[in-house]
Amino acid sequence: MSSIAFSFKLERGDFQLNAEAQLPGTGVTALFGTSGSGKTSLLRCIAGLEQMGRGRIEINGECWQDSARGLFLPSHQRALGYVFQEALLFPHLRVKANLEYGWQRTPANKRKGDSNHICDILGIGELLQRYPHQLSGGEKQRVAVGRALLNSPQLLLMDEPMAALDRARKAEIMPYLERLHAEADIPILYVTHDLEELARIADHLVLIEKGQILKQGPLTDMLASIDLPIAKDEDAGAIIKTQITQHDDEYHLTHLQFCGGEILVSRIKRAVGEPLNIRIHARDISLALQPPGESSILNVVQATVTEMVDQGAGRFMVRLDAGGTPLLARITHKSQSRLGLEAGMPVYAQIKSVAVSI
Amino acid sequence: MESADISALWVTLRLALTTTLILLLLGTPLAWWLSQTQSRIKTVIEALVALPLVLPPTVLGFYLLIALAPGGIIGGFSAHGLAFSFTGLVIGSVLYSLPFVVQPLQNAFGSINRLHLEAASTLRASPLDRFFSIVLPLSRPGFITAATLGFAHTVGEFGVVLMIGGNIPGETQVLSIAIYDHVEALEYAQAHWLSGGLLLFSFIILFLVYRQNNRWAHS
Numbered sequence: 001m002s003s004i005a006f007s008f009k010l011e012r013g014d015f016q017l018n019a020e021a022q023l024p025g026t027g028v029t030a031l032f033g034t035s036g037s038g039k040t041s042l043l044r045c046i047a048g049l050e051q052m053g054r055g056r057i058e059i060n061g062e063c064w065q066d067s068a069r070g071l072f073l074p075s076h077q078r079a080l081g082y083v084f085q086e087a088l089l090f091p092h093l094r095v096k097a098n099l100e101y102g103w104q105r106t107p108a109n110k111r112k113g114d115s116n117h118i119c120d121i122l123g124i125g126e127l128l129q130r131y132p133h134q135l136s137g138g139e140k141q142r143v144a145v146g147r148a149l150l151n152s153p154q155l156l157l158m159d160e161p162m163a164a165l166d167r168a169r170k171a172e173i174m175p176y177l178e179r180l181h182a183e184a185d186i187p188i189l190y191v192t193h194d195l196e197e198l199a200r201i202a203d204h205l206v207l208i209e210k211g212q213i214l215k216q217g218p219l220t221d222m223l224a225s226i227d228l229p230i231a232k233d234e235d236a237g238a239i240i241k242t243q244i245t246q247h248d249d250e251y252h253l254t255h256l257q258f259c260g261g262e263i264l265v266s267r268i269k270r271a272v273g274e275p276l277n278i279r280i281h282a283r284d285i286s287l288a289l290q291p292p293g294e295s296s297i298l299n300v301v302q303a304t305v306t307e308m309v310d311q312g313a314g315r316f317m318v319r320l321d322a323g324g325t326p327l328l329a330r331i332t333h334k335s336q337s338r339l340g341l342e343a344g345m346p347v348y349a350q351i352k353s354v355a356v357s358i
Numbered sequence: 359m360e361s362a363d364i365s366a367l368w369v370t371l372r373l374a375l376t377t378t379l380i381l382l383l384l385g386t387p388l389a390w391w392l393s394q395t396q397s398r399i400k401t402v403i404e405a406l407v408a409l410p411l412v413l414p415p416t417v418l419g420f421y422l423l424i425a426l427a428p429g430g431i432i433g434g435f436s437a438h439g440l441a442f443s444f445t446g447l448v449i450g451s452v453l454y455s456l457p458f459v460v461q462p463l464q465n466a467f468g469s470i471n472r473l474h475l476e477a478a479s480t481l482r483a484s485p486l487d488r489f490f491s492i493v494l495p496l497s498r499p500g501f502i503t504a505a506t507l508g509f510a511h512t513v514g515e516f517g518v519v520l521m522i523g524g525n526i527p528g529e530t531q532v533l534s535i536a537i538y539d540h541v542e543a544l545e546y547a548q549a550h551w552l553s554g555g556l557l558l559f560s561f562i563i564l565f566l567v568y569r570q571n572n573r574w575a576h577s
Contacts, residue, residue: 076481076483076484080480084473084477090474090477105481148480151481
């Protein structure tokens with residue numbers, strides 16, 4: 001079983017990093033936490049950029065650092081790719097030379113990947129002859145991702161690669177990252193403090209708080225729990241695995257089947273039979289004890305209350321079970337007491353909107 | 359031009375080129391160290407490097423004369439000492455022009471984004487590799503400035519040369535000294551030629567450097 005195992009200690013002023021974990025050696029693992037929680041410091045320790053960081057790390061059986069044995073491979077000897085918050089392209093080199101920087105320094109027998117294919121995935125084939133100052137923010141960041149991938153890494157580290165981009169640029173780059181996720185055969189550690197972003201890209205989630213790893217687990221489980229700090233996020237909400245069963249051309253809708261029932265969403269350009277993950281924000285679910293009458297809301301799912309947490313400030317988070325699929329609903333304290341909600345009660349969950357991710 | 363003037367021109371160019379070359383070789387690692395270190399002696403070294411900017415050339419020349427004399431701490435390495443020799447002139451010029459090379463280089467190195475170097479290190483570049491593939495090309499304007507100022511400043515040197523080099527035609531007589539001789543001998547025509555030449559040369563050099571730096575600043 002491939003895995004990433006590490007434990008790091010780093011002290012700087014009154015900040016202390018003390019993180020130990022074993023993470024999946026495949027797929028995208030998101031490191032999530034507020035700013036100042038130590039996500040970036042952890043990533044820098046893994047990359048060998050923090051010489052003061054003590055500890056050990058092993059990537060799929062290869063040891064990069066073991067302070068107890070006096071082993072510390074400097075960054076340039078660790079086969080990794082690092083995408084920083086800023087693109088940090090070398091300004092004196094054209095895009096092509098930037099992309100080839102790591103490739104040229106990789107021994108020929110260790111080179112992986114194909115630059116044409118990577119340029120294709122990232123949509124940067126047209127930019128090769130340009131200088132970095134001739135690129136937009138989104139283009140720069142895509143080239144930076146390509147440069148890291150062409151370094152033939154065994155591990156790709158991404159430190160909030162979209163933090164410096166505005167909404168439009170994020171929307172532009174996200175599909176490329178999703179394609180990368182689908183095609184990359186190396187583990188990716190992705191630092192973010194944006195729940196929306198990680199819900200679209202991650203498979204596994206690690207929560208970091210005050211320099212320590214609070215909890216980790218598969219993304220769907222973590223997003224469906226109500227007692228973690230992420231449940232308090234405005235964008236909290238569970239992921240549901242569905243299958244496309246039917247397209248309705250008259251009303252421009254697509255029917256999605258999941259084990260708790262059926263959900264209708266705006267027409268999706270995917271074939272019938274394909275699996276599709278959707279996310280329903282807790283704020284977009286309202287609860288009723290009776291089947292709602294005539295309403296503009298299309299999606300109503302029968303479910304059972306399994307758990308409730310008082311989040312303070314008059315807000316309640318309710319966890320539901322819809323035929324084995326967990327759902328989160330955020331309601332007011334007043335609604336909770338008016339409905340007399342208790343664990344075990346059957347309810348009707350009205351879904352106001354659905355976010356479709358990949 | 360008289361043949362003495364031509365040989366003075368030749369000595370001057372040889373001296374300035376040799377000095378610039380040596381200064382670039384010595385100044386680059388020194389400036390890099392100064393730009394990166396957090397050592398406590400950094401300030402001491404910086405002050406030492408800057409000394410020739412404020413010292414009267416005669417002070418520097420006086421101590422150099424003692425050091426280069428037979429049996430002096432530098433001159434002791436040579437049988438007859440190094441004062442009044444071309445080698446002695448080179449040593450003096452290197453010290454005298456040191457800040458003009460080290461300071462532009464240190465500024466250029468200091469303005470390089472450390473994150474670019476970290477990015478390069480995650481792309482398998484060793485420290486030496488990073489220096490040659492990232493630091494050097496990004497410091498190009500600093501190198502041009504350093505080399506030009508070092509060269510031009512050595513050409514314009516007078517006091518130190520007079521103290522340690524004397525006035526041996528073909529060996530240690532440089533242009534600035536030749537001009538002094540002409541004026542002393544009331545040969546104003548020759549003095550005009552050489553002075554005007556040096557003035558024009560210095561202006562053109564500085565103009566070219568500033569123009570190039572402005573162009574880079576805009577691109």
